[in-house]
Amino acid sequence: MAKGEGAKPIAGLLLVLNFCMYTIICGTAGWAINEAIEHEIITGLGIPLPNPFSSLYFPMGNAATGFLVIFALIAGVVGAASCISGMHHLRLWSEHSLAATASTAMTAWALTLLAMGLACKEIHLHGRNSRLKTVEAFLIILSATQFFNILLIHSGIVGK
Numbered sequence: 001m002a003k004g005e006g007a008k009p010i011a012g013l014l015l016v017l018n019f020c021m022y023t024i025i026c027g028t029a030g031w032a033i034n035e036a037i038e039h040e041i042i043t044g045l046g047i048p049l050p051n052p053f054s055s056l057y058f059p060m061g062n063a064a065t066g067f068l069v070i071f072a073l074i075a076g077v078v079g080a081a082s083c084i085s086g087m088h089h090l091r092l093w094s095e096h097s098l099a100a101t102a103s104t105a106m107t108a109w110a111l112t113l114l115a116m117g118l119a120c121k122e123i124h125l126h127g128r129n130s131r132l133k134t135v136e137a138f139l140i141i142l143s144a145t146q147f148f149n150i151l152l153i154h155s156g157i158v159g160k
Contacts, residue, residue, distance in 0.1 A: 005093070011152040012090050018145055019083035021138050022108075026076035028135050032058065032069045060129050064122040071118055072135050075111035079146065082108035086153060102153055109146040116143045 039059040058065040082104040089101035119136035122128060128136075 007152045007155045014149050015083050015086045021142050022076045022079035025072050025135055025138050028131050029069045029073035061132050062125040062127045064118055064125055068118040068122050071115040075115040078111050079108040105150045112142050112146050115139050
């Protein structure tokens, strides 16, 4: 039996879970961006902008919402792509696919940690709706599950 072969079922389950959570984050962050764009259209050009105005103004949430939504969307897309790369690595389970999978997983984890930091700032500032709370919760959970995913992927080094 190859080294790390026992981690394959656990890694597969974790990859599917992470993919689902990253997809939910992408959908919810995309909704928030769409709401911000539609609110700008409804507001119109003749109405004065809120003071102080930020280019990342969102009609819901607080001052950290704009940054959180954008970084969550980026982390969600990169995270979903890393899960697809991880599924490919599970199929091959060789050292040839390990480098690409590990690098995309670490990139996704770094972006998820950045978005999680912004989620913590948004929690600290208060004043957000339930959809933003969902994004915050999933980012906090994904920061841990993506780390375990990296550990399981690194256990997949094949021994001859």
